[in-house]
Amino acid sequence: MSFEAILFDCDGVLVDSEPITLGALRHMLNASGWAITAEECQHIFIGKTVRSETARIERETGQPLTDAWMAAFYALRDAGLHARLQAVPGAVAAVQQCHALLGGNIAVASGADKAKVLMQLDKVGLLPLFDPHIFSGHDLPRTKPFPDVYLAAAASLRRDPRRCLVIEDALPGLQAGLAAGATVWGYCPREGGHTTPEALLAAGAQRVLRDMGELPGLLGQTD
The missing domain is CATH 3.40.50.1000 (HAD superfamily/HAD-like)
Incomplete structure (x- = not known):
């Protein structure tokens, strides 16, 4: 051995899990004003934490990345994982x-x-x-x-x-x-x-x- x-x-x-997680993230980002594509979302976030891209998210959405936003993302992500993982x-x-x-x-x-x-x-x-x-x-x-x-x-x-x-x-x-x-x-x-x-x-x-x-x-x- x-x-x-x-x-x-x-x-x-x-x-x-990555298609489910990235799909939830993209939905949240689109709703916050960042028209990010699926390909861009994968390229930017794969293998990273969401918070590691805080500055970019805040720049693209024009909004602070709050704990409440992260909690909503986690809830959406986890619902998808529970249903389809x-x-x-x-x-x-x-x-x-x-x-x-x-x-x-x-x-x-x-x-x-x-x-x-x-x-x-x-x-x-x-x-x-x-x-x-x-x-x-x-x-x-x-x-x-x-x-x-x-x-x-x-x-x-x-x-x-x-x-x-x-x-x-x-x-x-x-x-x-x-x-x-x-x-x-x-x-x-x-x-x-x-x-x-x-x-x-x-x-x-x-x-x-x-x-x-x-x-x-x-x-x-x-x-």
């Missing part, structure tokens, strides 16, 4: 196999708020496999692209980050994994991926998975 632990991003890697194809079986292969040494390191991460993992049946090793960048001094959330996840498993594998689908998270000292594999589905395999490799991913079901069989291999 080449790695002692696997640290998974959540959105876009374990759960197919599904696991990334192949992710549940892959996590189950990785959990067995690594003796439980797996964790989630997400840039999303922890309540959302927990709800999503619970909805697709993955929560028992990761609990209590579930971390949010919102709870740390810095979120992705800084390494804090991956360092916290590795520490919770008592593993050297340099012996950990990170699975990421977005460039900020890939940068965070690399900054933590981990090996990073990108994930880009054959249909609907928001970051190309070429972009993930150019940013430092060692390899790119096109199907999450490939992951367990690749763990003993080295490039």
Whole structure:
């Protein structure tokens, strides 16, 4: 086995949540006066927190980004997730196999708020496999692209980050994994991926998975 632990991003890697979340965000931004397109919303916000773009949102809408606005966004987002969220194809079986292969040494390191991460993992049946090793960048001094959330996840498993594998689908998270000292594999589905395999490799991913079901069989291999 080449790695002692696997640290998974959540959105876009374990759960197919990004279209739902970005759809809710775009609805809120449009209603606030920013005629942002779906493509622009994905380009600007994928892999980031909404509040990290506060200055741009306030400039484009002409309104302050208030706690009440964020609460309304979270409510709209969570309603959509509760109604329509599904696991990334192949992710549940892959996590189950990785959990067995690594003796439980797996964790989630997400840039999303922890309540959302927990709800999503619970909805697709993955929560028992990761609990209590579930971390949010919102709870740390810095979120992705800084390494804090991956360092916290590795520490919770008592593993050297340099012996950990990170699975990421977005460039900020890939940068965070690399900054933590981990090996990073990108994930880009054959249909609907928001970051190309070429972009993930150019940013430092060692390899790119096109199907999450490939992951367990690749763990003993080295490039």
